[in-house]
Amino acid sequence: MIRLEKIEKVYRTSTVETLALSSISLNIVKGEFLSIMGPSGCGKSTLLNIMGLLDAPTKGEIKIDEQTTGNLNDRQLANFRNKKLGFIFQSYHLINDLKVLDNVELPLLYRSASAGERKKLASEALEKVGLSNRVKHFPTQLSGGQKQRVAIARAIVGQPEIILADEPTGNLDSAMGNEIMDILLHLNKTDGATIVMVTHDENMARRTHRLVRLFDGSQVQ
Amino acid sequence: MLKNYFKIAIAVLQRRKFFTFISLFGISFTLTIIILVSAFISHVLSAGYPDVNRDRELYVSKMHIINKKNRSAYNGGPSFYFISHYVSALKTQEKLAMFSNNSSTNSYASTKKLVINLQYTNDVFWDVLQFNFIEGKPYNKQQLDNGEKVAVISEDTRTNYFGEDVQAVGKYIETDNVQYRVIGVVKSVPFTSNVYADMYAPYTVSKEDFHNTGLMGGYTGILLLRSSGDFDKMRLEFNEMVDKINTTAQNNDQVYTFANTFLESFTRSLPFGEETDSGMTIFLLIVTVIFLLFLLLPTLNLVNINISRIMERSSEIAVRKAFGASSQTLVYQFIVENLILTCIGGIIGVVLSYIILAITNSSNIIPNLALTINFKVLFTSLLACIVFGLLSGVYPAWRMSRMQVTTALKA
Numbered sequence: 001m002i003r004l005e006k007i008e009k010v011y012r013t014s015t016v017e018t019l020a021l022s023s024i025s026l027n028i029v030k031g032e033f034l035s036i037m038g039p040s041g042c043g044k045s046t047l048l049n050i051m052g053l054l055d056a057p058t059k060g061e062i063k064i065d066e067q068t069t070g071n072l073n074d075r076q077l078a079n080f081r082n083k084k085l086g087f088i089f090q091s092y093h094l095i096n097d098l099k100v101l102d103n104v105e106l107p108l109l110y111r112s113a114s115a116g117e118r119k120k121l122a123s124e125a126l127e128k129v130g131l132s133n134r135v136k137h138f139p140t141q142l143s144g145g146q147k148q149r150v151a152i153a154r155a156i157v158g159q160p161e162i163i164l165a166d167e168p169t170g171n172l173d174s175a176m177g178n179e180i181m182d183i184l185l186h187l188n189k190t191d192g193a194t195i196v197m198v199t200h201d202e203n204m205a206r207r208t209h210r211l212v213r214l215f216d217g218s219q220v221q
Numbered sequence: 222m223l224k225n226y227f228k229i230a231i232a233v234l235q236r237r238k239f240f241t242f243i244s245l246f247g248i249s250f251t252l253t254i255i256i257l258v259s260a261f262i263s264h265v266l267s268a269g270y271p272d273v274n275r276d277r278e279l280y281v282s283k284m285h286i287i288n289k290k291n292r293s294a295y296n297g298g299p300s301f302y303f304i305s306h307y308v309s310a311l312k313t314q315e316k317l318a319m320f321s322n323n324s325s326t327n328s329y330a331s332t333k334k335l336v337i338n339l340q341y342t343n344d345v346f347w348d349v350l351q352f353n354f355i356e357g358k359p360y361n362k363q364q365l366d367n368g369e370k371v372a373v374i375s376e377d378t379r380t381n382y383f384g385e386d387v388q389a390v391g392k393y394i395e396t397d398n399v400q401y402r403v404i405g406v407v408k409s410v411p412f413t414s415n416v417y418a419d420m421y422a423p424y425t426v427s428k429e430d431f432h433n434t435g436l437m438g439g440y441t442g443i444l445l446l447r448s449s450g451d452f453d454k455m456r457l458e459f460n461e462m463v464d465k466i467n468t469t470a471q472n473n474d475q476v477y478t479f480a481n482t483f484l485e486s487f488t489r490s491l492p493f494g495e496e497t498d499s500g501m502t503i504f505l506l507i508v509t510v511i512f513l514l515f516l517l518l519p520t521l522n523l524v525n526i527n528i529s530r531i532m533e534r535s536s537e538i539a540v541r542k543a544f545g546a547s548s549q550t551l552v553y554q555f556i557v558e559n560l561i562l563t564c565i566g567g568i569i570g571v572v573l574s575y576i577i578l579a580i581t582n583s584s585n586i587i588p589n590l591a592l593t594i595n596f597k598v599l600f601t602s603l604l605a606c607i608v609f610g611l612l613s614g615v616y617p618a619w620r621m622s623r624m625q626v627t628t629a630l631k632a
Contacts (some may be wrong), residue, residue: 158544
């Protein structure tokens with residue numbers, strides 16, 4: 001499903017050159033739930049961003065669903081992300097000016113879906129995460145766990161094949177974190193979603209199919 | 222999607238009310254000024270009571286005489302002699318109206334002193350200009366030829382001299398120690414009109430020496446043509462007449478005078494109007510530059526405000542990009558949001574303009590001024606609003622579209 005070949009990422013400023021990722025090669029199969037762990041600054045989020053086509057590698061190749069992504073232009077990349085990928089962020093990144101339903105509908109705005117269709121799909125996604133009773137609320141009226149569930153609903157509303165989660169339980173207490181993890185596991189098991197999750201939590205990582213460890217930009221496990 | 226953008230636009234406006242106020246104030250104030258100035262210019266330059274036939278009129282109102290020998294120059298208007306002797310002999314016009322510059326005269330009504338602006342005209346004046354007679358009628362050719370001391374007064378003069386709602390026809394009005402019999406009362410003319418006066422009388426009763434054959438004086442001629450299609454023919458005939466004067470002149474004077482449209486005669490009176498160039502091109506250029514500068518300042522202000530607002534929304538922009546919005550889509554979204562803001566500002570500007578115009582008209586600051594927002598002015602203003610919205614949205618939108626998603630997500 002996702003193939004990374006000798007991915008390298010270097011950040012350059014006028015004075016400093018930082019090697020964030022060093023020759024990472026990874027193969028993620030369809031339906032896999034992969035965890036990426038490592039100390040702070042080891043390149044986990046950088047790797048996730050590159051997988052999610054939010055950042056370009058300095059060297060190396062990315063193939064998602066046998067499609068090489070290196071030669072896609074801005075519009076093609078945006079389209080590809082819209083169809084194939086869903087994102088869950090540690091800080092949720094919900095739009096506070098929009099109600100829950102409108103937040104979840106967001107990915108569908110960039111497809112040719114009618115307003116009725118968007119509403120239906122968004123409602124179904126919210127039902128999956130157990131938040132049907134909060135559709136008219138604003139994010140500021142929700143708890144951390146509820147916000148993350150809205151973020152998950154947003155990530156899955158377009159039925160993407162791949163979900164990329166960057167420390168989805170990082171800002172939550174253990175109880176809420178477990179709830180979120182249960183939802184992700186459920187999505188992986190019943191919907192067959194391929195999930196790549198960056199986490200600091202060993203307990204969460206143990207519940208996934210495979211663990212990849214990074215250290216100073218290199219893969220060590 | 223537009224509904225979503227509209228929701229976001231309204232939500233963003235409510236987020237930082239002070240900045241929203243600054244933005245809306247800048248837009249609406251600018252537009253109000255543009256609308257008011259446009260309404261005034263349109264009122265002055267467009268056809269309006271009583272000069273309603275401007276689309277088929279040419280004006281003979283300016284004259285320059287330059288002495289070829291000593292290069293001395295004289296600027297002024299054409300004389301009665303020039304218009305009645307030379308211009309009236311031309312064949313192309315349908316009618317020729319003549320009127321003098323206003324003379325300020327003193328009059329006394331009971332114990333009140335009044336300054337009456339008096340204009341002398343020919344009889345055809347009343348055919349060319351479409352005055353609205355509330356009472357009576359204008360003087361005719363016979364009364365003109367007989368030198369009868371008759372007058373047509375404005376409604377305001379009637380009120381000031383005779384009193385409110387008093388019938389004035391048949392009564393006498395005295396000004397500068399001359400008594401005139403009132404034979405007509407017309408609806409008052411706006412102060413900004415070229416034929417504004419408080420009282421009109423036949424030129425034959427003026428104290429001017431009509432035997433004077435000088436070409437320069439204080440009169441204006443209006444050539445009424447059958448249609449605007451006759452403009453070129455009229456101008457040709459007029460110019461040939463002037464050339465003939467210059468070639469047959471005994472002295473060294475070179476006469477420059479033209480049959481101009483109202484706008485041309487207006488620009489010719491401005492400092493950049495020259496002997497042979499009406500200055501209209503420069504006038505339009507200056508107006509356009511001032512208009513653009515006026516639009517530019519609040520645009521730049523709004524650009525600044527928009528850039529800071531965008532930085533606040535970096536997280537939202539990053540999320541939209543992550544979920545499939547291309548840079549082009551985001552630019553479009555932002556421009557639409559900005560257009561919504563400027564349209565709201567525009568509506569406020571239009572409403573403010575109506576209010577200010579109503580107050581200005583009713584206050585009579587400029588006598589009998591009745592400014593209106595006509596379709597042309599409104600359309601230009603709304604167009605300015607859209608251009609304003611686009612100009613102030615494009616650069617911030619471009620900046621936003623280039624934002625790195627990963628950097629924005631960390632912010």
